[in-house]
Amino acid sequence: MTSGKGSTSGTGSTETSGSGDIVRTLELLWETGRRPSRGPKPTLTLDQIVEAAVRVADAEGLESVSMRRVAAELGTGAMSLYRYVPGKAELLDLMLDRVQRPSENPADLGDGSWRSALEAMGRATLDLYRRHPWLLQVNQSRPILGPRALDGMEKVLDRIKPMGLTDRELVSAIIMIDGYVVGAARTQLYHQEAERRTGLTDGEFWQAQAPMLEKIMASGRYPLLASLDENTWNPDFDHFEFGLQRILDGLEVFVARREEPSPPAP
Helix, strand or coil, X not given: CCCCCCCCCCCCCCEECCCCCXXXXXXXXXXXXXXXXXXXXXXXXXXXXXXXXXHHHHHXXXXXXXXXXXXXXXCCCHHHHCCCCCCHHHHXXXXXXXXXXXXXXXXXXXXXXXXXXXXXXXXXXXXXXXXXXXXXXXXXXXXXXXXXXHHHHHHHHHHHHHHCXXXXXXXXXXXXXXXXXXHHXXXXXXXXXXXXXXXXXXXXXXXXXXXXHHHHHHCCCCHHHHCCCCCXXXXXXXXXXXXXXXXXXXXXXXXXXXXXXXXXXX
């Protein structure tokens, strides 16, 4: 997806959240910093700058985001941006929080049960990475916590509190779903990148291997693989949904065990 919207070049981690001025970034995220009272009247807003940076990242990839490129997107000079944000590192953290804006529709977090909330969160997170594939290029192991990220966390915690788990376990359940989604999103991203780089569709790629694979399967060397149903590799099977449901099944078992009464003391 390098050409056109949603570049996937450089699928490895290329940036790290929280690598700028942490205090200044928090001031910008939470709008607590003092604004200059002197000097020329501002012609831009911080929101406009962050939105422009997100547009550039979505269309051209994270490696294209620079103060100069964002300024060009806004039709101004790069130096004018420094009145609003110290540099690219701080801008990246503002971008990360911006795209994590949670839905205002309560129905988007399921039917009210904790399972449906985690299920909806998983799907929404996958959609987020599909819309903004550059997120997979950012090491977010130490995120700067802005209002949108915390709003989303607050809403999910409110829905899953009835699980009856400890606070650590509740957070761990969220981390578990998020980790699974990141892996699935990265696999999909690599898949798209391979098709773009090779020029072969998925069907063409496997068709090229079919003659050799048929001979190998007929050799008897791999009896289990050869015995698999012909629909086993059907691309219509939703591997993401299958994995998500099994994780939720496991959490249901864990919650049920936690709800069982303790045996009486001897």
